[in-house]
Amino acid sequence: MQRVRDKAGECIESFGENLKPPHSSTTLAPVVTGSADPTAPDAAGGIVRVPPGPYFKDGPAQGRLPGLEDVNFGGKIEIAVFPRTPAPPHLSTSIWLYDGMAASLLALHPDFPADFSAPSPPRYEIVDAGSAGRGMVASVDLATGDTIARERPLALFPVAIAMDMNDARRVYEAVVASMHIENQRVLRALKNWKGADRAPFYLKGVVDTNAIGVGALPGNKGLYGGLARDICRVNHSCSPNARHSFDLRTNSFVLRAVRPIRKGEEVYISYLHNPATLRKDRQEELLRRYGFVCSCKYCSLTGQESFDSDSNRAIIYIRWDDRELDEALFAQWLAEGAPKTRPTAFEELALKLNGFRMAELAWTTMLREGCISDNLWEPVLARLVKAHSVLKDEKKVRYYATKAAELAVAFEAGSEREWEAVAKNPTKTDWWGKRNRALAT
Numbered sequence: 001m002q003r004v005r006d007k008a009g010e011c012i013e014s015f016g017e018n019l020k021p022p023h024s025s026t027t028l029a030p031v032v033t034g035s036a037d038p039t040a041p042d043a044a045g046g047i048v049r050v051p052p053g054p055y056f057k058d059g060p061a062q063g064r065l066p067g068l069e070d071v072n073f074g075g076k077i078e079i080a081v082f083p084r085t086p087a088p089p090h091l092s093t094s095i096w097l098y099d100g101m102a103a104s105l106l107a108l109h110p111d112f113p114a115d116f117s118a119p120s121p122p123r124y125e126i127v128d129a130g131s132a133g134r135g136m137v138a139s140v141d142l143a144t145g146d147t148i149a150r151e152r153p154l155a156l157f158p159v160a161i162a163m164d165m166n167d168a169r170r171v172y173e174a175v176v177a178s179m180h181i182e183n184q185r186v187l188r189a190l191k192n193w194k195g196a197d198r199a200p201f202y203l204k205g206v207v208d209t210n211a212i213g214v215g216a217l218p219g220n221k222g223l224y225g226g227l228a229r230d231i232c233r234v235n236h237s238c239s240p241n242a243r244h245s246f247d248l249r250t251n252s253f254v255l256r257a258v259r260p261i262r263k264g265e266e267v268y269i270s271y272l273h274n275p276a277t278l279r280k281d282r283q284e285e286l287l288r289r290y291g292f293v294c295s296c297k298y299c300s301l302t303g304q305e306s307f308d309s310d311s312n313r314a315i316i317y318i319r320w321d322d323r324e325l326d327e328a329l330f331a332q333w334l335a336e337g338a339p340k341t342r343p344t345a346f347e348e349l350a351l352k353l354n355g356f357r358m359a360e361l362a363w364t365t366m367l368r369e370g371c372i373s374d375n376l377w378e379p380v381l382a383r384l385v386k387a388h389s390v391l392k393d394e395k396k397v398r399y400y401a402t403k404a405a406e407l408a409v410a411f412e413a414g415s416e417r418e419w420e421a422v423a424k425n426p427t428k429t430d431w432w433g434k435r436n437r438a439l440a441t
């Protein structure tokens with residue numbers, strides 16, 4: 001993993017550690033360089049080594065940057081502006097690339113960046129969000145799985161960079177200088193919440209504060225992060241109502257609702273590795289990695305409510321960690337059926353812990369806590385659909401399969417069609433009536 005080091009060799013924390021898993025990376029094709037339109041930073045859109053120019057300077061930047069040629073750490077660095085034809089600022093992205101990466105990118109996606117469509121009219125507004133600064137609110141009612149925003153990044157950067165800090169600063173400046181002047185203005189408006197003590201230089205502070213996960217790009221294993229005009233304004237919640245992803249082919253961030261969001265409600269994503277952890281651990285992680293004290297609804301709870309919230313997170317966390325045991329218990333429940341007589345106190349506990357009840361507990365806890373775990377929703381809903389199929393409860397099978405279909409869209413699981421088919425024909429699954437014994441409740 002590459003890391004920024006300062007002169008003394010000290011490792012400087014890099015941004016974007018919350019980034020989502022890498023995209024598939026593959027190989028090669030040449031990139032055209034040059035510029036046809038002198039008013040655009042790189043109208044030809046291929047690789048250019050851009051002039052150093054002071055970043056945030058008014059006026060287009062173009063041409064070659066002699067001063068960057070000696071910057072060569074972990075491979076040669078190039079700065080590419082895409083697309084290759086003149087594009088309006090909101091469709092133009094500057095990318096910090098290492099040797100061979102542009103060719104790899106174009107080999108994988110020769111039409112990179114492919115066209116995409118964003119919801120029109122827009123479904124959000126950027127507003128003042130109080131102590132958290134600016135934030136995004138929904139301007140229409142949104143259902144689970146709905147696309148809230150789709151946006152091309154202003155710039156993409158490697159998450160961790162191994163080079164002299166002053167060299168790193170020059171490359172950052174060169175990336176910004178290569179950006180369309182309007183995009184430089186947008187970048188200038190983004191906040192640096194890191195402060196001098198947490199970022200080695202101002203621009204890195206801006207990137208570290210605002211970058212969103214992209215994953216790995218073809219031709220390099222390192223993770224990338226990107227800045228975007230509006231999606232960067234989405235604040236964090238430990239119970240987020242939205243989730244973002246990056247679509248490499250179209251070079252666009254996608255923001256989707258993971259539960260219904262009402263018009264006027266703020267949109268939140270999670271910056272955490274795993275939001276299903278205790279409040280003090282979440283707060284510690286956010287402070288350490290992002291330098292802010294979380295003021296989300298769940299971190300602001302006090303007394304019994306805060307205790308209950310921690311208990312809910314523990315249930316979600318444990319269930320996530322406990323898949324194998326869960327499977328064994330579910331198999332046991334299937335094989336043995338439920339007791340037909342009223343259970344004793346001890347048996348009642350055992351009944352609560354069977355594989356079916358565990359799934360119910362995990363699902364209702366996730367709903368109560370507003371925290372849909374990305375690793376847990378599908379196995380849990382699959383379990384509930386199977387269990388209710390076995391019990392021939394058509395209504396419940398339909399309900400849980402519909403929830404799964406919606407979440408499959410929100411989490412881009414690719415299984416929405418299968419879930420829709422189950423919801424449509426609950427009695428046709430291979431689990432229907434498989435265990436022909438009633439569950440005692």
Ligand SMILES: C[S@@+](CC[C@H](N)C(=O)[O-])C[C@H]1O[C@@H](n2cnc3c(N)ncnc32)[C@H](O)[C@@H]1O
Nearest residue numbers: 132133134193209210233235236292294295296
């Ligand atoms: C990616 S920016 C989000 C947009 C930012 N609010 C703005 O004004 O541009 C991340 C910064 O927003 C603030 N922030 C985001 N979520 C927060 C939360 N739950 N509690 C407090 N501050 C938060 C922090 O200062 C954080 O460094």
